[in-house]
Amino acid sequence: GGTANNLIVAMKDYLVVFDAPYGELQSRWTIDAAKAKYPGKPIKYLVLTHHHMDHAGGVRTYVAEGATIIVPSQSADYLEKAIKNPHNLFPDALQKNPQPVKVYGVFENMTIRDETGELRVYNTAAGAETAPRVAGAHVDGMLIGHVVNRKIVYVTDLISPRGAAIPRAPETIAVGNTLKEFD
Numbered sequence: 001g002g003t004a005n006n007l008i009v010a011m012k013d014y015l016v017v018f019d020a021p022y023g024e025l026q027s028r029w030t031i032d033a034a035k036a037k038y039p040g041k042p043i044k045y046l047v048l049t050h051h052h053m054d055h056a057g058g059v060r061t062y063v064a065e066g067a068t069i070i071v072p073s074q075s076a077d078y079l080e081k082a083i084k085n086p087h088n089l090f091p092d093a094l095q096k097n098p099q100p101v102k103v104y105g106v107f108e109n110m111t112i113r114d115e116t117g118e119l120r121v122y123n124t125a126a127g128a129e130t131a132p133r134v135a136g137a138h139v140d141g142m143l144i145g146h147v148v149n150r151k152i153v154y155v156t157d158l159i160s161p162r163g164a165a166i167p168r169a170p171e172t173i174a175v176g177n178t179l180k181e182f183d
């Protein structure tokens with residue numbers, strides 16, 4: 001919907017969703033669409049590429065579903081606090097159905113795998129001597145996803161080609177160096 005996107009990765013027994021744009025309404029729509037397409041598979045993980053509202057505004061809806069939230073380590077404390085804040089004035093799904101908050105911060109990379117596939121999550125802010133990355137490219141701490149068996153890389157806000165050649169910029173260099181290091 002709108003200008004925001006989600007990626008849904010179907011594993012054998014569960015789903016991984018990338019980003020929770022804007023708020024509860026879009027998150028509810030995405031969750032319902034995922035459940036319709038993949039019946040019986042719960043959303044086990046929500047990967048937030050970064051903390052901006054157009055990517056994380058609907059995170060509480062996924063927590064109400066029981067999802068573990070995967071975030072850049074740089075924003076883990078902030079997002080956990082934001083999720084735990086009560087929503088008394090306009091109660092949302094989490095306020096109505098309290099669930100434990102499980103936030104996992106990715107410092108460098110993590111892998112989620114089962115017999116059907118492998119999903120890698122990389123933090124563009126982590127650095128290495130062999131492939132130095134740009135700190136603060138859009139935000140300090142940005143996750144990108146790599147669905148290995150499908151050859152899909154999910155990048156938000158750092159690269160927006162829109163049919164044209166992608167110019168070299170600090171953001172594109174950060175993505176390229178991250179992929180070189182971990183792939």
